[in-house]
Amino acid sequence: MSLSAENLLDLYRTMLLIRRFEETAFIKATEGIYANYHGGMGQEAIPAGVCHGLKATDKTMITHRGLGVLLARGITVEQIFAGLYAKLTSPTRGRIPVYHMGEPDLGILAGTSMVGSVVPLAVGSALADQLAGHNNVTISFFGDGAVNRGDVHEGMNLACVRKLPIVFFCENNFYAKSTPLELSTAGGSIVARAQGYGIEGHLIDGNDVTTVHEATQHAIERARAGDGPTFIECETYRWTPHSTAGDREFARTEEELAQWKAKCPIKRLEKQLLDSNQASADQLQKIDQEILAQVEQAIDFAAAAPYAPRETAIENVYR
Amino acid sequence: MAKNKQNPASRNKVNDASLLQMLEGMHLLRAFDDKIGERCRRGEIPGLIHLGNGEEAVAVGVCAALEEGDKMTSTHRGHSHFLAKGGDPNAFMAELYGKRTGCCGGKGGSMHLYDQDIGFLGCNGVVGGGLPIATGAALGSDILGHDAVTVCFFGDGANNQGTFHESLNLAAVWALPVVFICENNGYGISQSIHDQQLVDNVADRAPSYGIPAEIIDGNDILCVYETVAKAVASARAGNGPTLIECKTYRIGGHYEGDSESYRSAEEIKEWRQKDPIERFEKLLLEQGTLSDATRETITKRVTKIVDDALSFAKRSPFPAPEATYSNVYAGT
Amino acid sequence: MATITYTEALNAAHHQAMQDDARVFLIGEDIGQYGGIYRVTEGLLEKFGKKRVRDTPISEAAITGAAIGAALVGCRPILEIGFVDFAGTCFDQITNQAAKFRYMSDGQVSVPLVFRMACGAGLGYGVHHSQSLEAWFTHVPGLKVVMPATPEDAYGLLLSAIDDDNPVAFLEHKMLYSLKGEIPDARPRVPIGKAKVVRDGDDITIVAWSRAVHWALAAAEEAAREGISCHVVDLRTLMPLDEATLFAAVEKTGRLIVCHEACQTAGFGAEIIARVVDQAFDALDAPPLRVCGPDTPVPNSLPLEAVYLDTEFRLMDAVRNLTVANHPKPKKTRTRS
Numbered sequence: 001m002s003l004s005a006e007n008l009l010d011l012y013r014t015m016l017l018i019r020r021f022e023e024t025a026f027i028k029a030t031e032g033i034y035a036n037y038h039g040g041m042g043q044e045a046i047p048a049g050v051c052h053g054l055k056a057t058d059k060t061m062i063t064h065r066g067l068g069v070l071l072a073r074g075i076t077v078e079q080i081f082a083g084l085y086a087k088l089t090s091p092t093r094g095r096i097p098v099y100h101m102g103e104p105d106l107g108i109l110a111g112t113s114m115v116g117s118v119v120p121l122a123v124g125s126a127l128a129d130q131l132a133g134h135n136n137v138t139i140s141f142f143g144d145g146a147v148n149r150g151d152v153h154e155g156m157n158l159a160c161v162r163k164l165p166i167v168f169f170c171e172n173n174f175y176a177k178s179t180p181l182e183l184s185t186a187g188g189s190i191v192a193r194a195q196g197y198g199i200e201g202h203l204i205d206g207n208d209v210t211t212v213h214e215a216t217q218h219a220i221e222r223a224r225a226g227d228g229p230t231f232i233e234c235e236t237y238r239w240t241p242h243s244t245a246g247d248r249e250f251a252r253t254e255e256e257l258a259q260w261k262a263k264c265p266i267k268r269l270e271k272q273l274l275d276s277n278q279a280s281a282d283q284l285q286k287i288d289q290e291i292l293a294q295v296e297q298a299i300d301f302a303a304a305a306p307y308a309p310r311e312t313a314i315e316n317v318y319r
Numbered sequence: 320m321a322k323n324k325q326n327p328a329s330r331n332k333v334n335d336a337s338l339l340q341m342l343e344g345m346h347l348l349r350a351f352d353d354k355i356g357e358r359c360r361r362g363e364i365p366g367l368i369h370l371g372n373g374e375e376a377v378a379v380g381v382c383a384a385l386e387e388g389d390k391m392t393s394t395h396r397g398h399s400h401f402l403a404k405g406g407d408p409n410a411f412m413a414e415l416y417g418k419r420t421g422c423c424g425g426k427g428g429s430m431h432l433y434d435q436d437i438g439f440l441g442c443n444g445v446v447g448g449g450l451p452i453a454t455g456a457a458l459g460s461d462i463l464g465h466d467a468v469t470v471c472f473f474g475d476g477a478n479n480q481g482t483f484h485e486s487l488n489l490a491a492v493w494a495l496p497v498v499f500i501c502e503n504n505g506y507g508i509s510q511s512i513h514d515q516q517l518v519d520n521v522a523d524r525a526p527s528y529g530i531p532a533e534i535i536d537g538n539d540i541l542c543v544y545e546t547v548a549k550a551v552a553s554a555r556a557g558n559g560p561t562l563i564e565c566k567t568y569r570i571g572g573h574y575e576g577d578s579e580s581y582r583s584a585e586e587i588k589e590w591r592q593k594d595p596i597e598r599f600e601k602l603l604l605e606q607g608t609l610s611d612a613t614r615e616t617i618t619k620r621v622t623k624i625v626d627d628a629l630s631f632a633k634r635s636p637f638p639a640p641e642a643t644y645s646n647v648y649a650g651t
Numbered sequence: 652m653a654t655i656t657y658t659e660a661l662n663a664a665h666h667q668a669m670q671d672d673a674r675v676f677l678i679g680e681d682i683g684q685y686g687g688i689y690r691v692t693e694g695l696l697e698k699f700g701k702k703r704v705r706d707t708p709i710s711e712a713a714i715t716g717a718a719i720g721a722a723l724v725g726c727r728p729i730l731e732i733g734f735v736d737f738a739g740t741c742f743d744q745i746t747n748q749a750a751k752f753r754y755m756s757d758g759q760v761s762v763p764l765v766f767r768m769a770c771g772a773g774l775g776y777g778v779h780h781s782q783s784l785e786a787w788f789t790h791v792p793g794l795k796v797v798m799p800a801t802p803e804d805a806y807g808l809l810l811s812a813i814d815d816d817n818p819v820a821f822l823e824h825k826m827l828y829s830l831k832g833e834i835p836d837a838r839p840r841v842p843i844g845k846a847k848v849v850r851d852g853d854d855i856t857i858v859a860w861s862r863a864v865h866w867a868l869a870a871a872e873e874a875a876r877e878g879i880s881c882h883v884v885d886l887r888t889l890m891p892l893d894e895a896t897l898f899a900a901v902e903k904t905g906r907l908i909v910c911h912e913a914c915q916t917a918g919f920g921a922e923i924i925a926r927v928v929d930q931a932f933d934a935l936d937a938p939p940l941r942v943c944g945p946d947t948p949v950p951n952s953l954p955l956e957a958v959y960l961d962t963e964f965r966l967m968d969a970v971r972n973l974t975v976a977n978h979p980k981p982k983k984t985r986t987r988s
Contacts, residue, residue: 308955
């Protein structure tokens with residue numbers, strides 16, 4: 001089932017928004033505006049493809065590299081920059097890193113920095129939906145670095161034995177900070193581990209947004225039908241280092257990066273749209289210009305906004 | 320500490336003598352657990368006691384395949400592992416009674432037996448707690464250039480614990496000399512394994528780590544012995560870990576005092592018919608290795624060991640109160 | 652004398668220890684080729700090889716347990732957990748396993764393991780990368796807890812921790828990594844369990860550790876300009892606590908402030924004051940004070956994080972508060988019956 005031109009343009013717009021956001025976020029981090037940014041440039045097809053068509057009551061749980069998902073789900077770029085700048089106007093009033101923010105109205109679950117620890121939390125969300133009889137799905141994102149954590153094992157097993165409405169989505173970008181996959185993960189395959197929990201696993205091209213979308217929709221249908229979890233491993237690559245906090249790149253080579261840049265998800269969709277005449281070059285450029293203006297304005301808003309007052313530091317420890 | 324003279328034969332020599340040794344080993348474990356159960360019900364033994372009646376073939380079969388320097392980690396249900404590895408029966412019983420002459424001076428107890436001399440790196444009160452430690456003992460062996468293999472016991476209940484996943488992955492990535500032995504008795508306390516996971520077998524998870532696995536009848540001692548011997552040899556040769564899942568059953572409850580409301584009398588009866596000791600005796604009688612007279616000798620010897628251990632434990636003194644404060648730290 | 656950074660001191664101690672003893676090995680995430688998040692383990696993989704410098708998957712429970720198991724069979728591992736905040740993921744292995752093997756085996760074995768963790772706020776890293784959690788570990792019999800405040804002590808205490816046959820939680824404040832300090836050419840070991848008087852004074856004793864030592868020294872400088880003389884003690888080791896130095900320091904001035912970055916309630920400052928009240932009560936001329944972090948998680952936004960860290964400034968208020976003018980020396984000596 002192929003997506004309509006309108007849907008494809010939506011996907012394009014989302015990916016480009018994420019890309020322009022990521023580019024600027026990375027630059028501002030290197031300028032020292034805020035500490036430690038974990039960039040997701042190059043991985044845009046995943047947030048765009050997964051989140052397209054999700055209901056606001058479906059849930060997503062992200063990692064430190066998941067700001068693209070927040071944008072795809074309706075958090076504005078203004079809010080995210082306010083979050084990165086840790087200003088009063090951010091969704092969290094500057095209290096926690098913005099990638100940990102929750103937004104119940106948009107189905108965004110609050111997360112944690114512990115790699116892999118987000119999985120049991122996501123499982124909990126799916127459990128709650130099942131107990132309440134809601135027809136919602138939870139998407140649990142994590143990277144290749146997380147797959148050897150005990151929490152992931154425990155969370156996946158629990159979700160599988162209870163047939164919870166959850167999709168386990170592994171963004172495999174082949175490196176956990178400086179550790180390449182082959183040095184950390186035995187067995188040679190992440191997706192093959194799905195069998196150990198008795199569920200379907202799918203390995204897909206994480207840089208093809210329509211493939212990502214279709215695989216997600218299939219998994220969501222299964223979940224809503226009560227058939228339980230699906231495991232999807234997406235192969236992708238980040239164009240920037242693990243983070244901007246003095247991260248040194250030595251395990252990855254220029255050649256490898258170039259190979260993956262050649263598979264840029266945005267360029268691929270752009271080509272598809274242009275070749276099939278579903279969009280014109282002018283149309284796409286106009287989208288880009290709008291986005292660039294939006295991002296620039298967001299930066300200005302964030303820079304001008306006040307910080308939260310000192311007294312707020314001790315608020316909300318307890319209810 | 321006196322060594323347990325019941326040490327099984329080395330893996331190279333499974334002759335009649337070693338077969339009889341294995342049988343006696345199982346009888347010893349059964350006799351101990353029966354006696355301990357009886358004394359628990361009399362209120363003589365404090366704390367939580369987890370007995371392994373019905374699972375003897377695994378402990379004895381595994382230990383028969385090990386060399387003297389090999390290491391082991393165990394679980395909360397570790398009496399059999401301790402004794403089969405060569406733990407002293409008197410010190411064992413005294414430890415359960417909390418006496419000063421216990422293998423841990425009365426400070427460890429049933430779930431925390433330890434014997435450095437025989438490479439027994441502890442029973443463990445935390446389900447899954449021993450998996451990382453066994454991985455580490457194998458790592459240490461690798462770094463120090465020892466020829467030791469580590470055997471790691473765990474139950475079906477532990478295989479859903481995060482430590483199972485992390486340890487098997489780590490051991491596989493580094494090809495460590497460890498053999499993971501799952502005693503799958505079908506229950507994590509009251510919960511059937513089928514309620515705790517979708518896959519039928521623990522070993523179904525081995526391909527996730529790229530390690531070989533075997534699923535075997537854990538009540539067939541020779542099958543246990545042969546399978547483990549191969550895995551131990553493979554680990555010693557540098558080929559990394561193996562996962563061996565032994566299907567077995569505990570005839571008693573999870574612990575002494577367990578209501579056992581979660582399983583049927585029929586199921587227990589079914590498994591009694593697969594009793595490892597009876598099966599092995601039948602085989603040995605049939606092939607002429609065992610005679611009634613020998614059987615009686617074994618029973619008498621084993622009974623004496625258990626009785627001696629019991630009276631040793633009962634007449635041993637408790638530790639002095641000051642012992643509460645000793646050995647918190649090394650060097651003090 | 653040489654001047655080196657805290658990081659360089661730790662790195663040098665690693666090199667020395669691994670050279671001296673083939674049983675020492677390193678295990679942790681991103682410590683090998685990457686040289687560690689804070690560069691503490693730089694150069695060690697190249698020098699000592701993959702067998703002894705082990706990069707691991709993200710599997711804290713397994714790698715902590717692996718370090719323990721290796722220690723049980725004769726190794727002397729150094730485990731790096733990048734942030735103390737992650738200790739929750741391997742808490743069972745640290746507190747139930749490492750800390751208890753000696754006791755439960757009644758002395759048959761010990762666990763000579765050093766687990767290094769970075770702690771502390773100040774970089775805007777937020778709730779899960781900024782905590783000071785030493786109180787989690789001081790509450791576990793069987794663990795030693797060490798927190799060096801200077802490069803010299805980082806070097807000397809790390810070597811002592813590696814020598815020690817017990818599991819040692821070695822906590823490094825991340826704001827101290829770039830701190831420069833002098834180290835004697837002889838590069839001595841610093842004994843575990845020995846506090847140090849880092850500034851002599853007569854009026855008020857400030858007891859601190861890790862980054863708070865530097866706050867205390869800064870406060871002492873300012874106090875001196877106001878005519879108040881502070882006696883500053885750097886604990887260096889929290890467990891075992893050097894009571895002799897602590898009580899002597901309280902006896903010297905009769906006035907005590909304990910300062911730590913970690914949140915106040917049930918922080919280690921409470922333990923220190925409890926012991927002083929219990930065993931050196933008569934030496935006190937005024938109520939002992941705690942100046943500690945607020946009972947909140949660490950906020951992300953830098954101005955809010957600064958609120959979290961304003962302990963540094965409240966310390967000066969406490970010093971002014973505790974003077975003889977505000978708390979006259981009592982006429983009768985209070986004694987406990």
